[in-house]
Amino acid sequence: MTKYVFVTGGVVSGLGKGITASSLALLLKARNYKVFMQKFDPYINVDPGTMNPIQHGEVYVTYDGCETDLDLGHYERFIDEELNYTSNITSGKIYKSVIEKERKGEYLGATVQMVPHVTNEIKNKVYEAGITSKADIVITEIGGTVGDIESQSFIEALRQIQYEKGSENTFFVHCTLIPYIYGSNELKTKPTQNSVRDLRNMGIRPDALVCRAPFDTGSHIKEKLSMFCSVPVENVIDSIDVKNIYEIPINYHKQGFDEIVLKQFNLPLNKSNLKYWNDLIKTVDNLKDEIEISLVGKYVELHDAYLSVAESLKHAGYKYNTKININWVDSEKLEKEENLKEIFKNSKGIIVPGGFGSRGIEGKIKAINYARVNKIPFLGICLGMQLSVIEFARNVCGIKDATSTEFDSLTKEPIIDLMADQKSIVNMGGTLRLGNYNCKIKKDTLAYKDYKCEQIKERHRHRYEFNNKYREILEQNGMVISGINEEADLVEIVEIPSHPHFIASQFHPEFKSRPTRPHPLFDSFIKASIDNK
Numbered sequence: 001m002t003k004y005v006f007v008t009g010g011v012v013s014g015l016g017k018g019i020t021a022s023s024l025a026l027l028l029k030a031r032n033y034k035v036f037m038q039k040f041d042p043y044i045n046v047d048p049g050t051m052n053p054i055q056h057g058e059v060y061v062t063y064d065g066c067e068t069d070l071d072l073g074h075y076e077r078f079i080d081e082e083l084n085y086t087s088n089i090t091s092g093k094i095y096k097s098v099i100e101k102e103r104k105g106e107y108l109g110a111t112v113q114m115v116p117h118v119t120n121e122i123k124n125k126v127y128e129a130g131i132t133s134k135a136d137i138v139i140t141e142i143g144g145t146v147g148d149i150e151s152q153s154f155i156e157a158l159r160q161i162q163y164e165k166g167s168e169n170t171f172f173v174h175c176t177l178i179p180y181i182y183g184s185n186e187l188k189t190k191p192t193q194n195s196v197r198d199l200r201n202m203g204i205r206p207d208a209l210v211c212r213a214p215f216d217t218g219s220h221i222k223e224k225l226s227m228f229c230s231v232p233v234e235n236v237i238d239s240i241d242v243k244n245i246y247e248i249p250i251n252y253h254k255q256g257f258d259e260i261v262l263k264q265f266n267l268p269l270n271k272s273n274l275k276y277w278n279d280l281i282k283t284v285d286n287l288k289d290e291i292e293i294s295l296v297g298k299y300v301e302l303h304d305a306y307l308s309v310a311e312s313l314k315h316a317g318y319k320y321n322t323k324i325n326i327n328w329v330d331s332e333k334l335e336k337e338e339n340l341k342e343i344f345k346n347s348k349g350i351i352v353p354g355g356f357g358s359r360g361i362e363g364k365i366k367a368i369n370y371a372r373v374n375k376i377p378f379l380g381i382c383l384g385m386q387l388s389v390i391e392f393a394r395n396v397c398g399i400k401d402a403t404s405t406e407f408d409s410l411t412k413e414p415i416i417d418l419m420a421d422q423k424s425i426v427n428m429g430g431t432l433r434l435g436n437y438n439c440k441i442k443k444d445t446l447a448y449k450d451y452k453c454e455q456i457k458e459r460h461r462h463r464y465e466f467n468n469k470y471r472e473i474l475e476q477n478g479m480v481i482s483g484i485n486e487e488a489d490l491v492e493i494v495e496i497p498s499h500p501h502f503i504a505s506q507f508h509p510e511f512k513s514r515p516t517r518p519h520p521l522f523d524s525f526i527k528a529s530i531d532n533k
């Protein structure tokens with residue numbers, strides 16, 4: 001029978017609940033349990049796909065094409081398991097499904113209410129994750145903080161699950177903040193007491209507290225929290241600020257967090273295998289060299305908008321014992337910039353990741369041109385690939401007006417164009433080309449050298465495509481199309497063999513990079529950047 005762990009947050013947002021949930025999952029997996037993860041986001045959007053990346057951060061994409069919160073990226077990177085559409089549930093999804101059922105008459109005349117109809121829908125999503133994943137343990141993180149109006153129906157559903165399944169099958173982790181008051185030099189427990197009281201008012205008794213604090217809270221604070229919050233003292237876990245997030249699972253392990261959960265579940269502890277993770281920490285803490293990579297995008301004011309790209313660069317750096325410093329370049333500012341040499345003077349490589357809309361486009365094209373002409377290692381992703389093609393068409397093939405119909409719907413040179421099956425689409429949400437598609441790699445290319453195989457699957461999130469009418473002229477001028485989706489005859493990877501390292505993909509490799517297993521495209525890009533003297 002599946003066991004359920006729920007992770008809630010109190011006091012303030014941004015405590016790292018996602019990292020706590022992922023760390024616990026990693027520890028349970030290290031003890032040989034099959035773990036699955038899920039995130040509840042109480043906002044009304046059906047998914048984050050339509051949200052502004054500057055407000056919400058990156059949209060992560062699962063293999064089955066679900067657009068999800070960026071925490072899913074942490075989950076996959078920590079536990080190295082593929083998650084799916086059952087892993088990210090929003091209020092929007094819940095309400096949509098309840099209203100659709102009501103319209104179909106499925107409630108047989110009942111008055112449809114928050115309890116039980118909405119709460120049942122939420123409970124079903126938790127159980128569905130358990131059943132479809134066949135996991136021993138499902139860990140569900142609840143977004144936001146306890147007390148938010150939006151999250152109340154979720155908390156009520158979890159209360160019912162705690163009651164239905166009993167405490168040997170459910171475990172509640174509450175993440176809180178223990179602030180430090182300078183002057184009186186004290187750690188304060190009152191905000192945590194208040195937030196646990198809020199949770200108890202809603203009928204939930206936490207089984208463990210994870211306390212974010214600047215340093216270990218010590219036995220006095222733990223005893224106080226234990227007494228006021230009715231949590232055993234050993235279940236009060238410290239979560240101190242660390243310089244490298246990979247240390248967090250190990251810090252929890254040292255405090256017996258995984259044992260506490262397994263004991264409550266009456267499950268055998270099994271031997272814990274964390275050697276690979278400790279090795280990773282050792283590598284990350286002792287990187288010998290460092291290089292700078294320029295990341296050119298229009299959402300650079302919020303680094304979380306490029307979270308998986310930044311993580312993927314770091315992963316590849318670990319393999320070569322090199323710290324990657326990112327030079328965040330605002331593509332819109334680049335449009336007016338005369339002196340690109342100055343901007344890129346310390347950078348060993350340039351990356352142009354994904355994006356939407358026409359703002360900042362010409363700045364990105366300028367950066368791509370700079371990388372191509374000056375033979376600087378370059379990696380383009382999704383929009384970055386589309387713009388690489390536009391740059392090449394304009395400046396090498398002489399198609400001066402080459403652009404994408406995303407920026408100019410009436411252009412005479414639609415070198416990037418809307419896919420045929422996208423032309424009749426009206427709704428913007430969830431209708432991009434999403435998730436895994438096959439890609440066949442051409443032999444004797446950089447892509448083949450990177451992947452070392454002919455058939456790959458990668459995750460996508462785009463609406464526009466390389467226009468096949470222009471393939472020939474680009475190939476005649478020296479661009480190689482090294483990856484193709486054969487089923488739909490779509491260009492997936494392009495490269496320029498006369499350049500030391502110029503490659504761009506329509507898909508998003510950043511979603512498949514893991515700290516102990518960098519993605520082949522990032523691996524070779526970082527290697528080329530390190531070798532770029």
Ligand code: GLN
Pocket residue numbers: 353354355356357381382383384406461462463464465
């Ligand atoms: N805006 C482009 C498209 O829809 C690229 C999308 C992306 O970079 N994720 O095709």
